[in-house]
Amino acid sequence: MGGPPDEDPPIVLEMIPQDQSLNTKPKEIILTFNEYIKLDNANKNILITPRINKDEVIITALKNTLIIELNQELEDSTTYVFNFQKSIQDLSEGNPAENLKLVFSTGASIDSLKVSGSVNRYFPGRNDKIEDAIVGLYPIDDTTNVFIAPPYYLSQVDTAGNFNISNIKAGKYLAYAWQDDNNSLKAEYKSEAFDFIKDTITIDQNIAGLHFNLSKGDQNPINLLRSSTLGSNYTIVLNKTPNEVVLENEKMGSEIFYTLGDKRVNLYSQSVFADSIPINVNLKDSVGHEIDSLIWAKFEESDRKPEKLTISANSGKSFYQDLPIELTFNKPISNINFDSLYLSYDTASIINISPEMLSFKDSLRRDVLEINLLVPDSIPFEIFSVKAADSTFRDIEGQYNEVALSANYKKLKKETLTDEISGRIEGSEGPFIVQLLDSKGELKRESYLENSNQFSFRLIEAASYQIRVIEDTNMNHRWDPANFEERRYAERTFNFIDPETGNGNILVRGGWIVEDLVITTTPKTGIKSSEN
Structure with missing residues (x-):
């Protein structure tokens, strides 16, 4: 009745089984608190490792008690961790129980190995939150992967991009990170950014400094679905829009031309041909999958009304x-x-x-x-x-x-323009694509550095800018995302960050010269070292 608000989080009075218990295989887990509680998205926010079937788990909050019905047999000689994060809150003010974990073992000892590190995101969207990312470990003999099933061990990434997986059993593992936008605890081929460590990680001691760079790229191979005559033209229909198109026939560029639409290549001919025309088709998607095929295109008279020119x-x-x-x-x-x-x-x-x-x-x-x-x-x-x-x-x-x-x-007018923005890139040999972006992230200028780490943009409209660098390792003049099938990492990107302010904004005015900017590279995927 008008008293001060409750700012105290709920406190655990009892855990069944007790934290750090050995030789126990509970059917259910019970936590009793000092006040009434409620749950905040328990299925997402309560992380359980190693992997169990969460579809069988029933989580209930009743007054001051949390009950977790497991409804499955736990593995022998295994350490289980229930990380409640901020899922348990008091009923009145929603204060979350902080740093709440329950650790127990079905065997005679508690596994104590740890893996920690950080996660970065290439080309983050405005609504992307790094804390929605997950890092997961899969035993080397596990037949699943990040696109098929949840990991054996996992950790949510915090707002600073850091993660920590604890109580790991010694062994060999494959490591992944992904932006789990749909809370499925596995990555989506088309829509979610991800990264992976190429090599097997042997965990026989604590590992710190494991780094991931998330990138998004549709991993489904490009496929030719069908091709057919459309009026007097010819259309190739695909499952995705290609990044590179090569069409080979002696009439290409003289009588036959093409346009690229959404998941299709449209062929146009200035002439009508009695016979079909053989055209070699080579298409490549954004992650490097390729089609190399021969089609026979037919260009014939048609009563179909042509599309208007726009x-x-x-x-x-x-x-x-x-x-x-x-x-x-x-x-x-x-x-x-x-x-x-x-x-x-x-x-x-x-x-x-x-x-x-x-x-x-x-x-x-x-x-x-x-x-x-x-x-x-x-x-x-x-x-x-x-x-x-x-x-x-x-x-x-x-x-x-x-x-x-x-x-x-x-x-x-020249007097309203910034004379120059210039600087250098440290930590990589290039080649580089250097991009000048406006405050909305839209590309304003771009330069390609093949044999230099010095960049310069001259006579620029006064505004606030950011600079992004792409490490163009394959020299194809565009950024390439990761290819999971080929175990190829995404090309690194990194931005200018002002060491004094901690942000990447560069404000310039007419007549200014901004020079000696230093852009340092993003760590490579893997365990950080002096070479990263």
Whole structure:
């Protein structure tokens, strides 16, 4: 009645069996507290090691008593740990019982070995929490793995990314870590970030400094589901969208072109052929799985009405002098009317766009058009618009754009720009992909360092930035996630962290020079050493 709030956690009065008990195989576990209790997501938050069948376990809170009905036979000569974390709370204020564990053995001794370490996450999402990650150990003779069944020993990762697994039996183990978003105690092939230690870990003494780097990548191999004629075109349907596409035929890039859609490759032909055309298809997914196949594509007359041609532009971009315009089409482009394509910067002034200013990002696709223009400072205007009237672009099926295009770009003044952000990378030999990101994590600039650890970004819009580095070990100019089947680690990523503030934000203003930034590498997956 109006007294001070209860800030004291519930206190255990009795445990059955008692903590550190030997030679016991309980059918149920009973904890009695000094006050009424409630449970917070007990199935997730109560960690039991080694592995038992949690589907058979019944957990009940009744007044001041917690009852765990095991409903299964425990293993012989095994140490069991029930880590209650913050699952048990007092009924009135929700104060959790802290550091509450019950340890007992079904044999004559308590296993006491420990494994501890840390977990990092490559490309974390805004809603990802490192404390949702789990580290697990599987005995070497276990036929399951992190994608099939829960681990034998496990630990939840704390908010600082650290973990500690205790009371481990001596032996040989495989170690995994994963972001357990669905609380299944196992990783999902497609949707959850994970990592693994390649080599068997022999635990015959305490191990500290075990490090994991979680990365997400769909581990299912890429498969060709079907291919068939679609109108006058030809479509290859896949189970996932490939990262790399190689199509080989003498007519590719001259008469036959392609576009890449969601889980499909669409082939277009300027000609009709009486016979099927053999095309060698080589596709590779993000984790390195590959298809190498031969298809026979048919391009024939069709009464099917072609899809309308659409255009989207990278409008809204800011620039200084070099104006990078990018137009994306839903189909390959066959012809451009340059009389109706130009850059406007006031009501009466234009810059004509000529063929030498244009290039297709991929000549086999012809669906992304890059227009490179140099706008000198002598033109005293801020807003520039690329204009294209209707019927400016004709696609491979003879369709013209029905809607006129107008996309705006903002020219920046040199005095408002940061002169330079520069620094070096320590702890790796590269090659490196160095990315300048804005405060929303969107890519603003990128450079590739093949034989250097020195980076520099010049003439940058004043704002707050972060710098991310990708260690491009296979030199394919993109980041590669882990491949579980090939036992290949993900390529490391690491960010600039200010040693004074502890965060990675770099605030710059017009005319500034920010130099001598030092970016240190993320530890490699495995047991930390001086080489990591």
